[in-house]
Amino acid sequence: QVQLVESGGGLVQTGGSLRLSCTASGRTFSGLAMGWFRQAPGLEREFVTAISWSGDVAPYADSVKGRLTISRDNAKDAVYLQLNNLKPEDTAVYYCAADQDLRTVVRGAGTYWGQGTQVTVSS
Numbered sequence: 832q833v834q835l836v837e838s839g840g841g842l843v844q845t846g847g848s849l850r851l852s853c854t855a856s857g858r859t860f861s862g863l864a865m866g867w868f869r870q871a872p873g874l875e876r877e878f879v880t881a882i883s884w885s886g887d888v889a890p891y892a893d894s895v896k897g898r899l900t901i902s903r904d905n906a907k908d909a910v911y912l913q914l915n916n917l918k919p920e921d922t923a924v925y926y927c928a929a930d931q932d933l934r935t936v937v938r939g940a941g942t943y944w945g946q947g948t949q950v951t952v953s954s
Contacts, residue, residue, distance in 0.1 A: 833857045833943040835927045840948030843917055847952070851912040853927030853945055860908035864933035866941060867901060867912045869923035869950075876926070876939065882910065883933045894920070917952045924949050 839851040853865065866881030866889070880901045881889040888901055898917075903910040910927065925948050928941035935941060 833860070833863070833929055835929060835943055835945035837925060837927050837945045837948040840925060840950045842951045842953065844953050845918060847917050849914045849917065849950060851914065851925055851948060851950070853910045853912075855908040855929065855943075860905065862931060863929045863943075864931065864936045864941075865901075865903060865910040866928045866933075866936035867910075868926045868928060868939065869921075870926070870947075871920075871923040874923075877923075878937060878939060879912070879925070881928075881933055881936045887933070889933060889937050914950070917950075919952045919954045922950060922952050 833855050834857045837853050862884050864883045867879040868876050870876040880891045882901045882903055898915050900913040927945040928936050929943040930936045930941040
């Protein structure tokens with residue numbers, strides 16, 4: 832089992848920045864692909880981005896391209912999501928997901944999920 836814990840969410844004004852973290856514990860983090868999803872109130876969960884163990888990044892969702900950046904630190908069992916130039920439509924709960932296969936993460940079928948961290952962008 833892998834436990835994922837997200838942190839770093841909060842309230843920020845339009846144009847602001849946040850850095851989300853997802854830390855893994857439990858079984859080894861080694862080899863896991865990681866991804867970020869988000870879900871706004873009343874909407875379905877949306878894929879944001881994902882990264883393989885070796886650092887290959889899946890294409891970003893069009894809605895966040897150029898503003899959000901994923902990275903990981905395997906020594907710290909962590910993956911990060913840098914959110915820049917935030918907009919009110921970025922308001923959502925952001926979830927971290929993990930699986931051995933990057934494509935599985937991208938499809939939203941990852942084996943492991945965190946509880947989410949709330950990001951609220953005020954206009």
